[in-house]
Amino acid sequence: MKRLFLQEVVARDGFQNEKPFIDTEDKIALINDLSHCGYAKIEVTSFTSPKAIPALRDAEAVMAGIQRQPGVEYTALVPNVRGAERALGCCLDEANLVMSVSDPHNRANLRMTREQSFAQLKEVIGVIGQASIAVNVSLSTAFGCPMQGDVRLDEVLAWIERFAEQGVRGISLCDTTGMAYPTQVQALAQQVRDRFPSLQLTLHFHNTRGMALANTVAALQAGVDRFDASLGGLGGCPYAPGASGNVCMEDLVHMLDLMGHHTGIDLDRVLAASARLPGLVGHDTPSQLLKAGRRLDLHPFPQQAHALARQVSDTPLERAQ
Numbered sequence: 001m002k003r004l005f006l007q008e009v010v011a012r013d014g015f016q017n018e019k020p021f022i023d024t025e026d027k028i029a030l031i032n033d034l035s036h037c038g039y040a041k042i043e044v045t046s047f048t049s050p051k052a053i054p055a056l057r058d059a060e061a062v063m064a065g066i067q068r069q070p071g072v073e074y075t076a077l078v079p080n081v082r083g084a085e086r087a088l089g090c091c092l093d094e095a096n097l098v099m100s101v102s103d104p105h106n107r108a109n110l111r112m113t114r115e116q117s118f119a120q121l122k123e124v125i126g127v128i129g130q131a132s133i134a135v136n137v138s139l140s141t142a143f144g145c146p147m148q149g150d151v152r153l154d155e156v157l158a159w160i161e162r163f164a165e166q167g168v169r170g171i172s173l174c175d176t177t178g179m180a181y182p183t184q185v186q187a188l189a190q191q192v193r194d195r196f197p198s199l200q201l202t203l204h205f206h207n208t209r210g211m212a213l214a215n216t217v218a219a220l221q222a223g224v225d226r227f228d229a230s231l232g233g234l235g236g237c238p239y240a241p242g243a244s245g246n247v248c249m250e251d252l253v254h255m256l257d258l259m260g261h262h263t264g265i266d267l268d269r270v271l272a273a274s275a276r277l278p279g280l281v282g283h284d285t286p287s288q289l290l291k292a293g294r295r296l297d298l299h300p301f302p303q304q305a306h307a308l309a310r311q312v313s314d315t316p317l318e319r320a321q
């Protein structure tokens with residue numbers, strides 16, 4: 001079976017949505033651990049306005065502090081030209097540009113119209129491209145917007161086309177508030193793959209309505225091989241009403257391993273890292289696997305059931321009737 005590429009977004013999508021500030025040193029230590037888990041890519045932080053996303057105001061320090069592992073790409077979110085200028089000094093492998101397919105979410109999240117965002121990002125692509133940093137564009141609300149409702153498939157394709165014309169390496173289709181459903185995912189992913197075969201395509205699901213794993217299977221059926229997910233299932237956009245966590249990385253890896261896919265991920269290491277999250281963020285995470293264990297993590301036969309079984313076998317036949 002062909003290799004799947006998993007991209008860890010907890011340090012960006014996960015931490016951007018946490019209220020208490022997570023210490024820079026703790027972020028660096030976590031990312032250093034994650035670098036040994038087998039991920040294709042790690043989104044380290046975002047070069048957004050510290051007023052908009054105070055949780056990630058230490059982007060430069062985190063980028064400077066991490067120990068990079070060969071074979072892992074390090075990326076960060078960039079929303080505008082100012083963000084690109086900051087990112088340029090940080091030796092990124094990739095800049096992950098962002099805008100929304102829906103107008104209301106773009107205005108709420110980035111305080112720009114979509115055309116203003118596109119103009120900024122076009123400029124960013126020019127600057128970043130000259131520095132030989134790869135460019136990915138994350139299209140938020142690609143499967144629906146919590147303020148607008150449905151987003152037209154042809155509109156998503158039109159934005160991809162405009163960015164493809166600018167020579168970007170990749171596109172992420174982001175289900176910002178978990179509005180995607182499997183047949184919709186399969187239809188869009190199939191069209192994007194057919195029309196833009198040379199683009200690196202990532203699917204970015206949130207589990208807001210419990211459909212993220214089902215959506216992943218639908219995307220696999222359309223031939224997608226690259227997925228974002230977040231350790232512990234943390235995540236969410238503070239400027240998208242009703243947003244909640246990304247698909248949980250360990251739950252996703254567990255499912256893909258069982259299905260026989262080659263992910264290259266060390267699930268034990270991922271689980272060990274995930275177990276540290278509640279200590280960092282101060283609350284439980286949505287991880288199912290941390291609570292339930294793997295499918296074949298067996299339990300001892302219950303003591304209570306032992307006693308009951310003994311009682312039944314001690315009971316004389318006539319009394320038991």
Ligand code: COA
Nearest residue numbers: 047048049050052053079080082083098109110111237238
């Ligand atoms: N990094 C740091 N500072 C930035 C910045 C950036 N990328 N972009 C703008 N600023 C600063 C400006 O220098 C200016 O500072 P000043 O008040 O000291 O002069 C101030 O922010 C306002 O600048 P302006 O261009 O008017 O930006 P804005 O306030 O309209 O914010 C964004 C626009 C895009 C920067 C902001 O909305 C943002 O960061 N959004 C990101 C949201 C996000 O990450 N969501 C989750 C991920 S999908």
Ligand code: ZN
Nearest residue numbers: 013174176236
């Ligand atoms: Zn997201």
